[in-house]
Amino acid sequence: MVPEKSQGLARAGRIVLFCGAGAVCLLALVALHGILDPHPAAAPQAAPAPGPSASAYPDDAARAVAVRAVRAYLTWDEKKPAERARELAGLLATGVDPQLGWDGRGAQTAGAVVPGAVTAGTGGRARVRVEAEVMTGAGPSRWLALDVPVLVGGGGRLVVSGAPALLGVPDGAAAAPEPTPRPADLAFSAQTRAAVADFFRAWATGGGPQVTAPGTVLPALPDGIELRTVQVWEAAPGTGADRSGVARVVWAVGGGEITQAYRVTLTRVESARAGRWQVSGITGDDLT
Structure with missing residues (x-):
């Protein structure tokens, strides 16, 4: 054989x-x-799809779910314990206890909740820094900081993968930058001061379109705001039909006064009779 x-x-x-x-x-x-070779090697299997990289992480969605979770996590009432668990249940990964470590006693309420930085990890995981105001009914409110663990789950849905961790809230403010000297065109500032003041006065009363350059659209200020004075108008040195400067303005609002600074752009508008400077843009500016 x-x-x-x-x-x-x-x-x-x-x-x-x-x-x-x-x-x-x-x-x-x-x-x-x-x-x-009657037993050929098996075809290679595709590697599992990795979670999003740090550069592609859905930061906005992570912040949104973290804010909702923190508001529910920091709000509880021993008389209605099921409400907290119900609010949290729809935000948690499968298998996570909706009590998230609460012992079922006491009462407090979360007020303002502010999301911060998102730190992406591996496997679709990340930590979201959140600051929240908490009120207990006894004494003033206080602010807490937390790191919230989030996870990209099935279908790309963001979920909270565990209990947030309490952290300290920084109590010191960063030093402000040294004021930068700003040269000004004094002659042009004097020439255009009335036009700038007229704009702010009209802006506060809904008449902004009457004193702005053609084609300029600026939303009107809300009711209840009145111009007290334009303290300072300093145009930056320059030439041409478009100039800019800084205006320091005092508004009357809410029974008091508040001073604010604006970066104002002026455009030269010519007509058959004469030319004039009108506001064509405005943004906030610092006071330094």
């Missing part, structure tokens, strides 16, 4: 002998490989 493998080699030899053109030989070689 001829061994099975020898029989296979003999058959392979006959196939090769009858090879003709290149295409037929290729088929013979494929057949030969199948005879000599």
